[in-house]
Amino acid sequence: MTRTTPARPVPVEAVFPELAAHRGRTTRLHPRPGRPGMRESHVGGPMLWPAEEPWPVCREPHRPESEGYEPDAIRHARAAGVRPRSQPWRGSGTPGEDGPVPFMGLAQFFRRDIPALAAGPGSTDLVQIFRCPFHHGPHLTRRYHLRWRRAAETERAGRFLAPPPEVPMLRWEHELPEPCVLHPEEVDTYPWAEDDTLPAPLIARIDAWEDARTAEHGPDAPSYQYDLSIPPGWRVGGFPSWASTGPLPVDCESCATPMRLLLTAAGEEADAGSHSWVPLEDRDPSLRGKASIQGGRSVVEPTRLRFGRDRDLHVFTCPAGPGHPPQWVLS
Structure with a gap:
């Protein structure tokens, strides 16, 4: 529609x-909730990501947490139309202390869907947006990541990553994007x-x-x-x-x-x-x-x-x- x-x-x-x-x-x-595919522009849907390419990670220290939500618990609660219940944070409360934290994929946009999207470096025509799922430092700052691609070249990859790596817990429900078609x-x-x-x-x-x-x-x-x-x-x-x-x-x-x-x-x-x-x-x-x-x-x-x-x-x-x-x- x-x-x-x-x-x-x-x-x-x-x-x-x-x-x-x-x-x-x-x-x-x-954006409206839906089931977008990896070859579509979307918010919160699956990224067009070649399987052999490393997923972006945040290597900076993160703010300790005491409670949070499992991503699947958030998804199930949304499907049921209720609020998810928080639970004590797993481990010592320091996100990512055992290694880098995978970024959360927020959105991707193709110029073929959105002609007004400015071209990226080298005339790339697909932009993908990521956010670290955790806060940094005393001012609760965030880290974002932007990846440009050539859509036609990327779509020729033999295999694609699905699903992407995901942290076991999130501090807030609103860290997890709802898949939306545009x-x-x-x-x-x-x-x-x-x-x-x-x-x-x-x-x-x-x-x-x-x-x-x-x-x-x-x-x-x-x-x-x-x-x-x-x-x-x-x-x-x-x-x-x-x-x-x-x-x-x-x-x-x-x-x-x-x-x-x-x-x-x-x-x-x-x-x-x-x-x-x-x-x-x-x-x-x-x-x-x-x-x-x-x-x-x-x-x-x-x-x-x-x-x-x-x-x-x-x-x-x-x-x-x-x-x-x-x-x-x-x-």
Whole structure:
């Protein structure tokens, strides 16, 4: 089934004609629980991974834990529609003390499915995203890994890895992604309006317009930041959202070139401030607003993942050197 973003509640370029010069495109991925295959773009599904190639591992020290969840217990609980029960951590409570920890595969995207996906180094056209399943250090930081491939070349491998290595326990249920199929859709998008993301006079007009609409229609009035500029959820390209941190400079550590947004991963496809973006196919046409949203958690939190404290994870790459290290930014 396709997914169709509703028309915006306000025609933003009619209100702010200057935004036409800043209009961009993003591909909303619309993940929904399903059974994706290894040759498909997905979140949480099986990776296209040659059997003879070592699986990526994290070799850094990890934060000790006292309790957690077995991955299969999480899967069984989700299938039954209940919450899994935590249990004491196996062993001494230090994840990975007996060796490297395998990364958790989060997602993979093919350019043939998502044409807006930027090419990787050497014109690679398949990107795979991984996260260490455990925290690092006193600030609970995370480690991510990105792997580029040539899809046609990889698909000619004789054997593929299935299933991948997996840690016996996870600290949180939301470390385990729910396998999701994708429904890519391109939509118009506009920059976050703060600091120097847009001309200062335009940002001032947007702020004044939002204040006036809130005064007239109350706190549920459509706003630029949450209803008109950047859609929530998993998406490729477009502009980063900066709701938690405010705009941050993201320059390549190798050559100082300003980096571009490759993709955004998110724990939610909608929240109280952005529910207007929920697709028409996931709504009851006889109802309005938040009350019209159908599908419950499979629509609002389909991947079951979280990033930081319910933030967006932006993955930036260098346009001048696609092989330069990416940057992972929570905002």
